[in-house]
Amino acid sequence: MSQYDTTLDPTVSNTSHNQVMSLVPRGSTVLDVGCATGYLAEALVARGCVVSGIEYDADAAEKARPHLDHLVVGDLVTMDLAHEFGDRRYDVIVCADILEHLPDPVDALRRLVTLLRPGGSVVISIPNVAHGSLRLALLQGRWRYTETGLLDRTHIRFVTRTTLLELLAEAGVVAVEVRTTWRDVLDSDVYVDTADLPAGVVDWVRQQPDSGTYQFIVRAVPDDGEGALRRAVDERDALRAELEHARHDVERAAAERAEAQESLRRIQATRSWRLLRAPRALYGRVLGRGGSR
Structure with a gap:
């Protein structure tokens, strides 16, 4: 079972997956990049979408296959998108918790955007490295990787709001909508020893911009020349x-x-x-x- 398999609860709005789904119009043609076991694709199909997928993990891909109109198993970094997708074009390309795993997310986005139909958009979710829990942990000299979460051991790229927007601009797309999910600075997967912090520090960090932002969810479109x-x-x-x-x-x-x-x-x-x-x-x-x- 993929470590990224999950179950979606449509009644809970404060999740990146539900925020992503809300940015995909019903009936869209969708490319789900890093589709894992197909939990997001299944939910999108239920909304009338036709979904294709890219997945690196072959076992996870087989679980996703029943929900997909077209499936490519392989590494996005080296994939020949023109060969794998031919004339297929999409209304929406979803990169849900994907870019942080890539050595060159700018290059990946540039290539993926070529698969968009005119008027199409890219929907991205990505963790916020400026979340207050990480700020507090760094004050205590801690940066501990975990299996999942903000410091997922497979994350190799980290962004703040500013650097995310810069990344998108470099890839030739512009954010037209930015949403967030929220978690308190002491309620995340990052350990913080509050007893070892000076008085007032936690409250000060809580007041800083994006300290409660756990993930960014962005809808972006290609910029004109x-x-x-x-x-x-x-x-x-x-x-x-x-x-x-x-x-x-x-x-x-x-x-x-x-x-x-x-x-x-x-x-x-x-x-x-x-x-x-x-x-x-x-x-x-x-x-x-x-x-x-």
Whole structure:
């Protein structure tokens, strides 16, 4: 049995496989790269898709075969895609937890994109090496590989949000949608000894960008030769960032106003403030009588 065999639960949205499926339109022609035992292909077929697969592990490939319209067993790194796929073209190419296993993911993506139909897209899921658990573990001098997870022993490429987008750009595709799955910094497959960390460090790491991002799920499309699509996406992202910054400013102003109101309430509740109210009221009445003459 492949170590990557799994069962999909469509009711749980916080998984990379379900996020990947949600980015594949029903009825699509799909190439599932690294299809393993076919668990994702089976779910896609149930959504009306026609699925082809590439798989390195021959035993896993045989389990996947019943769910596939076309299957190629072999190493993607050295595979002649033109020979293996001929005129076959796909609406969506899925690379779910694949790129991190490849010595040159940029080259692999460049070659795979040639199998897309016009208007097609690539859907990718990949772990986030900047997850907070890894940041905390590195503070303790630990980098321990495991059978699966963020530090799967077969991972040879690691990405953050920034380096993932750079990788895609180098491959000639641009991310038009980026999603994430989330896990708390102390709830992952990476061991962290909290007792050995200074006070406040865990909370500080939790507050850092993407510290809770366990995996990135991206839908990307080929960029045009002039880079117009990339510029449009960059402008959109800049506007989103500006809007988010403005939202934070509004929230901060509201929080400061609420804090000021609470401080005033506490002052007005003190005994000194209550003692001052009587002479202030008397002084007001005296002024009122004087003003009526």
